[in-house]
Amino acid sequence: MMTHEALIEVVGLVRLFGATRVLDGVSLTVAPGEAVALLGPNGSGKSTLLKIVATLLRPTRGTVRVLGHDCVRQAEAVRAGLGLIAHGAHVYDDLTALENLRFWATLGGLPADHERLTAALDDVALERYAGMRVRTFSLGMKRRLALARLSLGRPRVLLLDEPFAGLDQRGRKWLATRLEAFKAGGGAVLMATHSFGRELEIADRLAILAGGRVVLDTLRAALGADDVQRLYAAHTEEAS
Amino acid sequence: MAWKDLVVERRSKETLNSLLFFSLALLFVFQFTLGPDRERLAAVLPGVLWLGFILSSVLGLGRTFMVERDNDCWEALLLAPGDKSAVYVGKLVACLALMLVVEATVLALFTVFFNVDLGPALPGLALVIVLGTLGIAAVGALFAAMTSQVRARELLFPVLLLPVLVPVLLGAVKATEALLLGESLASVAHWWQLLVAADVVYIVVGLLTFDVILEG
Numbered sequence: 201m202m203t204h205e206a207l208i209e210v211v212g213l214v215r216l217f218g219a220t221r222v223l224d225g226v227s228l229t230v231a232p233g234e235a236v237a238l239l240g241p242n243g244s245g246k247s248t249l250l251k252i253v254a255t256l257l258r259p260t261r262g263t264v265r266v267l268g269h270d271c272v273r274q275a276e277a278v279r280a281g282l283g284l285i286a287h288g289a290h291v292y293d294d295l296t297a298l299e300n301l302r303f304w305a306t307l308g309g310l311p312a313d314h315e316r317l318t319a320a321l322d323d324v325a326l327e328r329y330a331g332m333r334v335r336t337f338s339l340g341m342k343r344r345l346a347l348a349r350l351s352l353g354r355p356r357v358l359l360l361d362e363p364f365a366g367l368d369q370r371g372r373k374w375l376a377t378r379l380e381a382f383k384a385g386g387g388a389v390l391m392a393t394h395s396f397g398r399e400l401e402i403a404d405r406l407a408i409l410a411g412g413r414v415v416l417d418t419l420r421a422a423l424g425a426d427d428v429q430r431l432y433a434a435h436t437e438e439a440s
Numbered sequence: 441m442a443w444k445d446l447v448v449e450r451r452s453k454e455t456l457n458s459l460l461f462f463s464l465a466l467l468f469v470f471q472f473t474l475g476p477d478r479e480r481l482a483a484v485l486p487g488v489l490w491l492g493f494i495l496s497s498v499l500g501l502g503r504t505f506m507v508e509r510d511n512d513c514w515e516a517l518l519l520a521p522g523d524k525s526a527v528y529v530g531k532l533v534a535c536l537a538l539m540l541v542v543e544a545t546v547l548a549l550f551t552v553f554f555n556v557d558l559g560p561a562l563p564g565l566a567l568v569i570v571l572g573t574l575g576i577a578a579v580g581a582l583f584a585a586m587t588s589q590v591r592a593r594e595l596l597f598p599v600l601l602l603p604v605l606v607p608v609l610l611g612a613v614k615a616t617e618a619l620l621l622g623e624s625l626a627s628v629a630h631w632w633q634l635l636v637a638a639d640v641v642y643i644v645v646g647l648l649t650f651d652v653i654l655e656g
Binding site for chain 2: 254255256276279280282284286287288289290291292293294295299303304307308309333342353
């Protein structure tokens, strides 16, 4: 399964929380230009897997490499090349959109000149709201601002936890287009989702997690929405 | 980091308002309890002043990392590349600025409530307050980070903070007492030197350990 080109390589990953084995020997790869959708019921370990790949949690056993760097021993190198959008948008409500970008760029040691920051806002169609406090933003706008923030660091790997949750149709379409462009640029996407809808169309592969294991890892292209539903039901019920 | 925290506080005023009202309430209670007896007041005023400072600090410092919990900014802080001690320094500066604003207000109210003339002692007192506050902020920012992700943080934070602050409180109260009695700053050099030493130790420990604490 492992390839030399893979931007994300997870091998034999085990994670225990006390006596509970949340991940039990997960192996997975994501190649450049590829998006893998993690499907699974609540508590199947999707978010835990993302957090370990993002270096926010340590594995109990197994290895995780991102961009060729070990997620435990070379966490700083991993962090320099990845972007995470989890349940929170990682923005401050009492700062404006522009101030948020300036803060995160400065903290990350990135250039924070006005032109660059406004270009990033322009890129996510938020330039008109640059001076507005994020507190007034909708969930979709916060997601777009989060993407603008990530784009400042030019990550090669994106980790997304329920990226389409709370977005309206227009927002979903917009995000799918952005992710397609990211893939086309050679980036790798690993996203956890509960959705079986059109959002899955950006995924090249589906990995179903159940009982802490990857119970199915398959190409998505040949599968329709009904096929995905059927496979999901069959594998998650079997695992539970 | 300091700029961000101060802008957020200026706009939300969550911590500043609660600290000012808390300090005001505290001064009222002390005023009614102690009464107008000048001799009795002189003996307890340094303690009253620093009790007000430390209680408002515990309240304010405990909230230092609360702003990072909104929208999971804590995760983004961890993922930001670079030296995490910059985050500590930023938090320390923001805490110090906020506490000094509160303390300046408390000090002004203190002179009114207790009818104290601080005039001649003010420069020395200002130095002692800045040094004492720096020590409190240095330890407070560190322990606030340590306890921000635990459930019983409101309980744990003062339990950890107060014993470590004993040298600061000792030096600050004793120096304040002497200065309010009209002694010179030179005559209390050993106390403010203790404050300087404690500040240096706390800040160095903070810089060296903050990365580990942030990573959990």
